[in-house]
Amino acid sequence: MPVGNSPVIGITCPSRPTKWANWDLDAVVLPTTYHKMVMQCGGIPLLIPPGCSSEVMNRIDGLIISGGPDINPQIYGQNSGSYTNEIYPAQDDSEIELIKSAIDKDVPLLCICRGFQLLCAINGGELHQHLPETVGYENHGGWNGRVTEHGVDIIKGTKLEKIMGTHITANSTHHQGVSNAGNLLISAYSSHDNLIEAVEFEELRFCIGVQWHPERIKHTNLYLEFIETARGSSL
């Protein structure tokens, strides 16, 4: 590969009050799994802290909206339920601006977990605010740090199916879920309770949102396809 040809991938991160070593400050925090997966798949990862304007889109070839805290329910026209008690409006605002810019410019976009939920919410969708108390989804999976696994059925003919096939095993560690995907194409449901697990915009080069965390369970093919598409935009 020629030098300078690797696509630059921006990854959003949360900032929150954090204690570590002898520090106790607002800090930007992100699991290393995201940037390690990006590097493994041939991209150059740059982490985007909250407050960044869409100007950064001029400097990256692909964008990942990472997992993290719940989004503000006002974004999808609801009041906060009793389990939605930790929201970060500054992060919401900058990620919304970045997602809109990526869609507008057709920059490859991969939205994970929180990012998937935000992608749906700003495109006319809605969320279940707490799956363990939502009829039909009480046993969807782990949350609050607990991780479980379940099957995911992928719809034939979607871009996701071309990348991953028709059935995969996904990890699950979330307490909110997408109830309505708005004007996005639904590309996958969980096998055991039919929760919306993935969406895409077909007309864009790469715009995929997934509820699970592919970077934690070696779903390398999804990241590879994302980064290869981004490489096209870097030429």
Place this chain on the structure above:
Amino acid sequence: MRPLIGITTSVNSRDYETPNQSVVILPENYPKAIRKAGGIPLLISECDDVDELLDCLDGLVISGGRDINPNLYSQTPHEKTTDFSDIQDSWEISLIEGAIERGLPLLCICRGHQLLCVIRGGQLFQDLPTTEGYEEHGATGGNWSEHIIKLEKDSLIFELLGSEIRGNSGHHQGVSDAGDLRVVGKTSDGLIEAVELNDYPFLISTQWHPEMLGQDSVFEGLIQASSR
């Protein structure tokens, strides 16, 4: 277009989303200071190919963090030097050396300042509270100390901050020898608090934390140099 400034992060293990996860952490006041000064702050983390990374950046900040492996300055670890990472050390050494080779504007803070000095042939005191003459220098009982730092005329840091500032101190190690760097700031106890590299386009290196003290001119200087 506003310049893109890379800021190094530290990898730590902690309970985050799932138990005992490896995460990158950086105090938010770094990106906030860069943004306020007119730059685009992006965080960078340990990688193999620093050349490709440096190609993306207009300026670089080596942030504060854990201790450096004392082997790098030919010492064995003091009993208080317990938290260091060889991976982080070698990654940041490559970054600093690569940046200097390119003439990239560079700001080194706290750990970054110490690492720069070590790379340039310097030495550290491994534990100031038990080093004669420096017992009061750092944080005591978790509280950071403050002290006056005198800055040398005809230096970049003097141009940006004037002849005297109040610096903060939460560190337990310090620079005892700055190698081939020019010492441009010291506390009254004689600790080396700021250094520069002669004939370099823009390099600021401070033991204290300008991002915690509202020293905007330091970041404005970095952004201006990175905009060229």
